[in-house]
Amino acid sequence: MNDRFTAIATEARDRWEAARASGREQVSLCLDTSSLARGGAETLAALQQAVAAKGLNVDIQTTGSWGFCWLEPTVSVRSAAGTRTVLYHSLTPDRVEEFVQSVLVEAGELPELALGVVEGAPSDQVGMLDDHPFMQGQIRRLMANCGQIDPENIDHYLANGGYEGFVKSLDMEPEAIIELMLESGLGGRGGAGFPAGRKWDFLRNATAEPRYLVCNADEGDPGAWVNRILMEGDPHLIIEGMLIAAMATNSVEGYIYIRHEYPLSIERMNVAVEQARERGLLGEDILGSGKTFDLVVFVGAGSYVCGEETGLINSIDGYRGMPRIRPPFPAQAGLWNLPTNVNNVETYANAPLVLRHGAAWWSGVSDDEAKGTKMFTISGAVNQPGCVEIPFGLSVRELLEKYGAGTPDGVPLKGYQPGGPLSGVLSAEEADLPLTLAPFRDRGLFLGSGGIVFFDETTSVVDLCTYFLGFAEDESCGRCTTCFQGTQRAVEILRRIGSGGGRESDLDKFEDLIQTMTWSNCLHGSFAMTTVKLALRYFREEFETLIREKRDPTRSLPGMITYEVTSPGDPALPEAAAICPTEAIVEAGSSYDIVDELCIRCGACAEVAPDAVTVRDRFV
Amino acid sequence: MAAEPTTRELRELVAEYEFERGHLLPALIEIQEHYGYVSREAIEVLARQLRTTPALIYGAVSFYADFRTEPPPEREISWCSGPACRLRGGDRIREALQRTLDLPLDGQSEDGAYGLRLGQCNGTCSEAPQVWVDGEVVGGLTVAGAVALAREVKGDA
Numbered sequence: 001m002n003d004r005f006t007a008i009a010t011e012a013r014d015r016w017e018a019a020r021a022s023g024r025e026q027v028s029l030c031l032d033t034s035s036l037a038r039g040g041a042e043t044l045a046a047l048q049q050a051v052a053a054k055g056l057n058v059d060i061q062t063t064g065s066w067g068f069c070w071l072e073p074t075v076s077v078r079s080a081a082g083t084r085t086v087l088y089h090s091l092t093p094d095r096v097e098e099f100v101q102s103v104l105v106e107a108g109e110l111p112e113l114a115l116g117v118v119e120g121a122p123s124d125q126v127g128m129l130d131d132h133p134f135m136q137g138q139i140r141r142l143m144a145n146c147g148q149i150d151p152e153n154i155d156h157y158l159a160n161g162g163y164e165g166f167v168k169s170l171d172m173e174p175e176a177i178i179e180l181m182l183e184s185g186l187g188g189r190g191g192a193g194f195p196a197g198r199k200w201d202f203l204r205n206a207t208a209e210p211r212y213l214v215c216n217a218d219e220g221d222p223g224a225w226v227n228r229i230l231m232e233g234d235p236h237l238i239i240e241g242m243l244i245a246a247m248a249t250n251s252v253e254g255y256i257y258i259r260h261e262y263p264l265s266i267e268r269m270n271v272a273v274e275q276a277r278e279r280g281l282l283g284e285d286i287l288g289s290g291k292t293f294d295l296v297v298f299v300g301a302g303s304y305v306c307g308e309e310t311g312l313i314n315s316i317d318g319y320r321g322m323p324r325i326r327p328p329f330p331a332q333a334g335l336w337n338l339p340t341n342v343n344n345v346e347t348y349a350n351a352p353l354v355l356r357h358g359a360a361w362w363s364g365v366s367d368d369e370a371k372g373t374k375m376f377t378i379s380g381a382v383n384q385p386g387c388v389e390i391p392f393g394l395s396v397r398e399l400l401e402k403y404g405a406g407t408p409d410g411v412p413l414k415g416y417q418p419g420g421p422l423s424g425v426l427s428a429e430e431a432d433l434p435l436t437l438a439p440f441r442d443r444g445l446f447l448g449s450g451g452i453v454f455f456d457e458t459t460s461v462v463d464l465c466t467y468f469l470g471f472a473e474d475e476s477c478g479r480c481t482t483c484f485q486g487t488q489r490a491v492e493i494l495r496r497i498g499s500g501g502g503r504e505s506d507l508d509k510f511e512d513l514i515q516t517m518t519w520s521n522c523l524h525g526s527f528a529m530t531t532v533k534l535a536l537r538y539f540r541e542e543f544e545t546l547i548r549e550k551r552d553p554t555r556s557l558p559g560m561i562t563y564e565v566t567s568p569g570d571p572a573l574p575e576a577a578a579i580c581p582t583e584a585i586v587e588a589g590s591s592y593d594i595v596d597e598l599c600i601r602c603g604a605c606a607e608v609a610p611d612a613v614t615v616r617d618r619f620v
Numbered sequence: 621m622a623a624e625p626t627t628r629e630l631r632e633l634v635a636e637y638e639f640e641r642g643h644l645l646p647a648l649i650e651i652q653e654h655y656g657y658v659s660r661e662a663i664e665v666l667a668r669q670l671r672t673t674p675a676l677i678y679g680a681v682s683f684y685a686d687f688r689t690e691p692p693p694e695r696e697i698s699w700c701s702g703p704a705c706r707l708r709g710g711d712r713i714r715e716a717l718q719r720t721l722d723l724p725l726d727g728q729s730e731d732g733a734y735g736l737r738l739g740q741c742n743g744t745c746s747e748a749p750q751v752w753v754d755g756e757v758v759g760g761l762t763v764a765g766a767v768a769l770a771r772e773v774k775g776d777a
Binding site: 034036037038069070072219220222223224225228255259260262298299300301302303315316318319320321322335336377379380381417451453455459463467471477558579581582600601602604607 | 639640641642643644645648670676680683684686687701702704706707709712713716719720739741744745746747748750757759762766767768
């Protein structure tokens with residue numbers, strides 16, 4: 001073991017232990033983007049104020065997320081003796097006073113807000129956190145620190161085994177590191193699952209110098225926030241992973257490319273990089289080893305195709321983020337045309353675990369052909385939008401029911417999107433597929449980066465297609481006619497079908513587009529029609545009903561419905577008329593009429609006067 | 621936020637940036653953080669600094685959704701375009717916002733008092749459907765709520 005590192009880690013552990021043995025209660029508030037959206041910053045201020053006002057002997061720190069995103073802000077309380085820690089949820093600012101009084105002042109429990117006991121013994125009213133339905137079956141390896149440590153304090157990371165994997169790699173030959181990665185079976189977590197070890201080996205064998213690493217933190221798939229959870233919860237894990245990759249490939253500099261929509265991730269990664277530099281873990285002559293590697297946090301500016309590795313490289317290089325034509329591949333000509341390796345955040349984050357615990361431990365988590373654990377975020381028609389870490393192989397339905405707590409109001413599941421706008425849609429019949437690479441590949445799509453979006457029977461599949469193709473159209477870089485014109489054409493046809501103008505020949509036009517768009521240069525164009533392709537496979541009837549009967553079975557497409565006043569005397573109607581943004585609801589004698597030409601089908605009136613306004617089919 | 625950028629100020633602001641060192645985006649982000657937008661003048665100054673053409677700079681400015689070429693409005697509703705929001709009426713909210721404000725997405729009123737922007741999902745999907753008003757999340761929105769919000773931002777309510 002490296003002496004300098006031993007000294008650094010020992011000091012960090014001493015400070016961590018001293019803080020935990022302070023004899024004060026420790027309150028750890030999750031402050032990530034989801035928590036902030038639910039008032040986390042105000043909760044923190046209210047907590048600090050209450051603790052100061054009452055003169056309590058309490059330390060307050062902030063952490064990343066446990067994954068209970070729908071129950072933020074979450075907060076854990078560790079007893080002064082350090083024998084017991086309880087995690088609570090939904091600590092909104094208005095609940096802080098009651099919380100401080102019963103939990104901190106009276107040293108009791110607040111069972112109605114308790115998620116479970118993290119360490120120590122359960123009580124009659126509060127069980128163990130591991131037994132919480134949302135935690136059962138999860139294996140927290142990548143997320144081991146998330147919610148438990150302060151992501152802005154490198155001591156916390158070091159005290160929990162941090163950078164030990166990197167230090168091991170310092171004494172290894174690059175070939176041996178790569179051999180270990182190959183043995184583990186770690187596949188890229190961005191969606192394709194390409195073996196990380198092989199990708200690193202391409203860079204190791206490159207002829208030119210210097211070499212670069214890029215971490216793709218441009219998590220642009222709407223509905224995915226796996227990378228954000230890691231960056232906001234345990235940023236050093238990513239830095240350590242990149243350091244290991246640097247040792248395996250003799251790279252000198254790395255870029256972490258983060259989308260600008262993630263300001264807190266940017267801030268925390270910057271803080272972490274700075275702290276790692278201060279401890280001599282980044283920069284020149286790292287830990288006296290003679291090795292040099294440094295990191296730059298690079299901020300994107302709003303472009304989905306920059307998530308494609310060569311688009312991302314162009315973006316850093318100082319050009320429009322247009323994906324390049326390959327070959328040459330990044331391992332030959334990446335950043336500034338020099339050898340470069342691009343991996344996803346979650347891919348790098350796994351490397352320290354492989355180094356610390358060995359390939360057998362890492363891959364032994366399940367029998368699935370895809371090795372290791374995978375983080376998933378679940379959203380859409382679910383009761384519990386959150387983030388989980390599980391071994392590959394769990395079924396989609398289990399993910400929905402066990403962790404998402406099913407669909408809201410018991411509306412049956414209609415289908416799901418496994419991972420991003422290019423990954424397509426599958427129907428509920430396919431909900432028994434195991435979450436691993438092969439079954440999705442066999443169906444002509446890919447599992448994606450981990451953002452799973454569920455939709456229920458109230459959703460029109462044509463609306464979904466219009467949405468995802470519209471997204472692909474907006475985000476097309478403009479290089480390939482097949483892509484930028486193809487997506488436009490697809491959206492035009494979908495809109496026409498969705499407003500009663502569908503033609504029999506439209507379905508053949510889709511087949512044409514499905515074929516021609518695969519000739520686009522990058523995945524963006526060649527996969528953009530996946531949604532339509534699969535929608536036609538699983539939901540063809542819905543298209544046919546729209547085209548032949550001019551009827552939308554979900555009665556949700558704006559172009560297929562009208563609103564009508566059906567209960568003339570309803571007292572809510574004046575309010576409905578007042579909220580209408582287009583003044584389409586006009587007085588007619590003693591009641592109201594909806595002027596169809598003015599109505600934009602926004603449904604505001606039906607929300608305000610649900611008993612008076614009825615949605616009808618427009619053409620039937 | 622500074623008012624009208626002067627050439628001299630702009631030159632000082634971008635003086636540290638170099639050509640082909642991955643500096644284009646950081647320079648543009650710094651300009652926008654400072655002035656709120658990237659002006660025509662800024663594009664020309666930056667082109668000289670990076671020893672490239674204004675066309676290349678403008679190409680990047682127009683490519684990335686985050687860059688603005690006019691000063692931002694005083695108040696802004698950013699509409700979340702993510703799927704979880706879409707599944708809960710997000711598109712009807714967009715339609716209602718556009719009509720109430722009489723603006724397209726990424727448009728703003730002539731006097732610069734208010735604007736509407738297309739926002740991207742940041743994974744706070746438990747709040748769906750949501751918008752950001754001047755950067756603050758307003759979640760669990762109804763269409764009627766969105767209309768009321770837009771009227772308030774517009775100064776009609």
